[in-house]
Amino acid sequence: MSAAAAIHSFIVEELLPGRGIEEIDHDDDLLALGVIDSHGIVELVVFLEKRFGLPVADEDLTPENFASIASIERFVRSKSDAGASLGS
Amino acid sequence: MLFDLVYAVAEDHPDEIAVVHRDERITYRDLVERVERLAAGLADRGLKAGDPVALLLPNAPEFVVAFYAITGMGAAIVPLDPQLKHDELDFRLRQSRVRGIISDDRAVGVCERIVAGWEDPVEIITTSTAHGHGTTIASLIEGGESRRLPARSPDEVFVYQFSSGSTGRPKRVARTHGNVRAEARTYPTVLGTVVGDGVFCVTPLFHDYGMTCSLLASTPAGAKLVLLEDPNPFLLKRHRAIELIEQERPTIFPGVPFTFRLLAEAPRDADMSSLRWCFSAGTALPQGVFDAFVERFGVPVRQLYGSTETGTLAANLDADPISTFASVGRPIGDVEVKVVDDDGEPVATGTVGELVVASPALTSGYLDQPDLTAAAFHDGWYSTGDLGRLDEEGRVYITGRKKLLIPVGGYKVDPIEVEDVLNTHPAIAEAIVVGVPGAHAGEEIVKAAVVSTDTCDQRDVIRYAQERLANYKVPQIVEFRDEIPKSPTGKILRQYLL
Numbered sequence: 001m002s003a004a005a006a007i008h009s010f011i012v013e014e015l016l017p018g019r020g021i022e023e024i025d026h027d028d029d030l031l032a033l034g035v036i037d038s039h040g041i042v043e044l045v046v047f048l049e050k051r052f053g054l055p056v057a058d059e060d061l062t063p064e065n066f067a068s069i070a071s072i073e074r075f076v077r078s079k080s081d082a083g084a085s086l087g088s
Numbered sequence: 089m090l091f092d093l094v095y096a097v098a099e100d101h102p103d104e105i106a107v108v109h110r111d112e113r114i115t116y117r118d119l120v121e122r123v124e125r126l127a128a129g130l131a132d133r134g135l136k137a138g139d140p141v142a143l144l145l146p147n148a149p150e151f152v153v154a155f156y157a158i159t160g161m162g163a164a165i166v167p168l169d170p171q172l173k174h175d176e177l178d179f180r181l182r183q184s185r186v187r188g189i190i191s192d193d194r195a196v197g198v199c200e201r202i203v204a205g206w207e208d209p210v211e212i213i214t215t216s217t218a219h220g221h222g223t224t225i226a227s228l229i230e231g232g233e234s235r236r237l238p239a240r241s242p243d244e245v246f247v248y249q250f251s252s253g254s255t256g257r258p259k260r261v262a263r264t265h266g267n268v269r270a271e272a273r274t275y276p277t278v279l280g281t282v283v284g285d286g287v288f289c290v291t292p293l294f295h296d297y298g299m300t301c302s303l304l305a306s307t308p309a310g311a312k313l314v315l316l317e318d319p320n321p322f323l324l325k326r327h328r329a330i331e332l333i334e335q336e337r338p339t340i341f342p343g344v345p346f347t348f349r350l351l352a353e354a355p356r357d358a359d360m361s362s363l364r365w366c367f368s369a370g371t372a373l374p375q376g377v378f379d380a381f382v383e384r385f386g387v388p389v390r391q392l393y394g395s396t397e398t399g400t401l402a403a404n405l406d407a408d409p410i411s412t413f414a415s416v417g418r419p420i421g422d423v424e425v426k427v428v429d430d431d432g433e434p435v436a437t438g439t440v441g442e443l444v445v446a447s448p449a450l451t452s453g454y455l456d457q458p459d460l461t462a463a464a465f466h467d468g469w470y471s472t473g474d475l476g477r478l479d480e481e482g483r484v485y486i487t488g489r490k491k492l493l494i495p496v497g498g499y500k501v502d503p504i505e506v507e508d509v510l511n512t513h514p515a516i517a518e519a520i521v522v523g524v525p526g527a528h529a530g531e532e533i534v535k536a537a538v539v540s541t542d543t544c545d546q547r548d549v550i551r552y553a554q555e556r557l558a559n560y561k562v563p564q565i566v567e568f569r570d571e572i573p574k575s576p577t578g579k580i581l582r583q584y585l586l
Contacts, residue, residue, distance in 0.1 A: 017554045031318060034171065034194060038346075038497050039559050041321040058355040063324050 003052065004073045010047050011069065015040045026069040036066060048072075054079040089240035090269050091160040093308035095120065101283050106307050107149050108286075108336055109315040114149055119156075119307070121234050122149075126157035128235060129228025130188065133211045137162025140248055141188035142181060143294065144170045144195045147315045150215060150225050151293050152303065154190050160237040163188070164245040164262070167294035170195045171558045175509075178202045183260050183456075184248050186210060190225065193218055242266030248455075249296055251396040252493055252502040259454040261396055270448035271300055271399040274421030276309035278405065279340065279365055283310035286338035286362075290319045290329060290347055291498065296396045297369055301342040314338050326350050330358040337362035344370040344498035345377050345530050348389050352380035360385040367392040367403060371495035372486065374529035378413045391416040393484060397470055399449035401425065402484045415483040423447040425484055427477055432466075437480060440487050443472045492582070494523030494532050501534055501561045509556045510563075513549065515542035520572050521563065522585045536563035537585045539571060 001009070004026065011024060015035050030036045036044060044066070045056045054076065065075040094116070097104070102117035114122075135141060141163045145151040158165045166184045168177065170192060181189070181202055188211040189199050196214045203210040213228065214221040246268045250258035289302035306313040314336045316329050329351065333341075341363050348368055351358075366381070369392040382388050390404040393416035402425065404417030419425045426434055427441040435441040446469050453461030464471050473491035476484055494501040503521035510519035518539045523532035538549060546566040553562040573584040 017551050031321075031324070034320075036321060036324075037171070037559055038321040038323065039562075039564075041323050058353065061323050062327060066324055 003076050004069060006051055007048075007069050007072050007076070010044070010051075011035065014043060014047075024069070026073075028068055030066065030068055031063055041066065044072075048076060052076055052080065089160070089265050090246070090272055090304075090308060091123070091156055091237055092239060093269075093272060094123075094156065095236075097283065097307070097310040101310060104283055104310060105312040107152050107313045107315065109147075109149050110317055112149060116307075116310075119153070122153045122229050123156040123160060124234040124237060125229045125232035126153055126225065127161040127232070127237055129232035130157060130163070130211075130213075131161060132232065133188070133213070133223065133228070135161070135163055135188045135211060137244070139163045139187035140166050140184045141190065142166040142168055142184065142186045142199075144168050144189070144191040144199065145215070145294075146170065146192060146318065147289060147293050147298070148317070149315075152307070152313065153229070154225060155293070155299075155303065156307075158190075159246050159265075160240075162240050162244055164248055166248045167299065168250075169292065169294055169558060171560075173556055173558060174198050174202070175556050176558060179257060180250055180260075183250075188213065190214070196221060240265045242269070247299075249396045251454075252491075252500045252505075257505060257508070258502065259457055259460060261451045261453075262455055263399070263449070263451050267399070267449045267451065268304065270421075272304040272308045274423075274449075275300065275305050275400050276311070278403065278420045279305070281305065281309040281311050281340070285309070285311035285340060285364075286314050286336055287311050288314045288316070288329075288333060288336070288338035288341040288363075290316045290322065290325075290341075290343055292319075295499075296399070297342065297394070297498075300394065300399050301367065301369070301392065305340065305342070311340070312336075312338075322347055322350055326354050327356070330354060330356065333362070334359050339364040340367075341365070342367045342369065342392070343389075344368060345373050346497050346528075348373075348381050349377045349528060352377065352384050358385065360387050363387045365405075366390060369394065370498045370500070371530050373413065375413070376529055382410075388413065393417070393486065395472060397451050397464075398423075398445055398447050398472075401445055401447060404483075406483075412483060415479070415485050417484065418482045419445075419484070421448075423449075425478070426469075438477055440475055440477045442490060443474045443476045443484070443486075444469045445472060446470070494521075494534055495530065496523075496532060496534060496560050499560050503534075506534065506536070506553065506557060506561055506563065509553060510536055510538065510549065513544070513552050515540050515544040516549070517541045518572050520580055520582065520585060522582050524565065524586055533565060534561065534563045535565040535567065535585070537567045537569050537572060539569055 098116035098120045106116045106119040107114040141158045190213045192215045213223045245262045246265045287306035291298035366389045368389045388409045393402040394400040402417045402419045406412045424446045475488040476486045506521040520537045524535045526533045549566045573581040
């Protein structure tokens with residue numbers, strides 16, 4: 001599964017339930033939609049660290065990195081350049 | 089009435105900034121005009137004094153304008169969390185018998201579905217026409233006539249709020265114009281708030297803490313209200329929060345331990361020298377957070393105490409709060425606090441007991457709940473359910489609580505409300521919800537202990553809760569048990585579930 005697909009799958013399965021949102025596109029604003037809230041960001045960071053084996057530092061915690069599936073994927077790719085695996 | 093205080097500021101300082109949000113800076117003159125126009129627009133839509141009007145908006149100028157327009161025209165505001173799920177909203181809208189709803193795009197759909205079958209039509213106003221809704225706040229402001237709002241009686245209902253409790257569903261509380269005005273005068277007075285001060289707002293304005301300690305603490309006193317846009321999740325917004333503090337130089341900052349901890353751990357330094365008062369409420373401020381914030385920024389975080397029923401009760405205003413950081417301070421204004429034993433008798437100074445309070449801002453009771461009102465309200469005094477003590481100088485120290493509330497990220501979760509939901513799951517025979525220590529001092533995690541009658545796993549339980557409860561109430565841990573531990577008399581032994 002690609003990084004984008006894995007991130008999409010995690011968000012749809014773990015963060016969307018109960019929000020009245022059926023589907024989410026890669027460029028949808030996850031913060032404006034309330035998909036990522038205080039709890040969601042913690043779950044997402046834990047997922048990224050486990051799934052992709054990359055450390056998420058304090059400096060990485062910005063709206064730009066987590067605004068959409070596309071931006072999360074870009075963030076994961078940029079971190080992977082430092083040695084983490086993205087899977088296939 | 090409350091808006092008279094805003095009128096007074098606007099007449100003396102019309103060009104002072106009242107609200108800051110993103111690139112928008114609203115003067116007191118503009119604020120008054122928008123409020124008057126919106127109030128006229130709401131009246132044109134058939135809303136009138138006494139009508140309950142729900143408000144489901146994020147922290148933005150529209151919230152402030154709608155707040156004053158609704159209450160200024162004599163309608164009763166019902167501020168609600170836009171994160172609430174269908175059943176939670178349904179309960180609150182029905183309980184309040186709302187006649188109008190002002191909502192952003194996110195919540196308007198579910199609100200429409202809820203009121204679709206009601207006998208009495210509900211006027212729905214939203215923030216944009218993006219989803220085909222005709223009446224917006226902007227269109228009402230544009231079409232409304234600016235005319236001075238009349239004074240309101242102190243006995244008129246200002247706000248309906250929902251309080252967490254120890255028994256089942258949230259309880260509805262009414263506070264009058266007299267209650268709210270008393271608080272809006274007392275709190276800024278004890279802080280010495282003047283025109284030119286600024287209140288930095290990161291807490292939701294629909295919550296009583298944000299409403300009283302940010303909104304009512306700023307605009308009625310001539311201070312500017314600096315709104316952090318979309319503060320949730322704060323973890324992603326602390327850079328912006330620091331930027332705003334440095335740019336706008338607010339003097340008063342009400343937050344919760346969680347926000348102060350995240351700021352103290354921020355990767356960049358910040359100039360917070362403008363802050364004269366930092367207040368923490370919601371749950372006890374851990375010493376580690378107090379120490380880290382004062383060491384990082386040179387500003388002490390003081391504790392503050394209040395509730396939905398009472399408004400702000402006490403604040404630590406000590407000249408040197410280092411040695412008294414654990415205290416929520418002395419009662420403010422005409423608030424009285426006493427400590428009583430199980431028989432309701434006052435205890436000796438320094439002895440722990442239940443805190444009971446009297447205040448001009450105190451509600452008269454729980455609506456439609458005479459038994460619960462009789463249990464908590466006696467001769468003008470309210471039993472808070474909090475345990476604490478007073479020191480020789482009258483400072484209040486909170487030591488625990490009688491009620492079973494779980495502090496989560498600045499919110500208080502009523503375990504009974506969560507249990508009520510879980511117990512409707514077809515495969516759950518019994519569910520008990522407790523708070524267990526989180527990763528940081530003072531923060532807890534919601535845990536459910538479950539006896540199941542059929543196949544279900546943690547994921548099923550969490551998803552079921554997610555569909556019915558605001559996310560901060562959803563259990564993060566689900567523990568399956570053969571039985572719930574109980575005493576011989578059937579009392580649930582929650583201590584064995586921690």
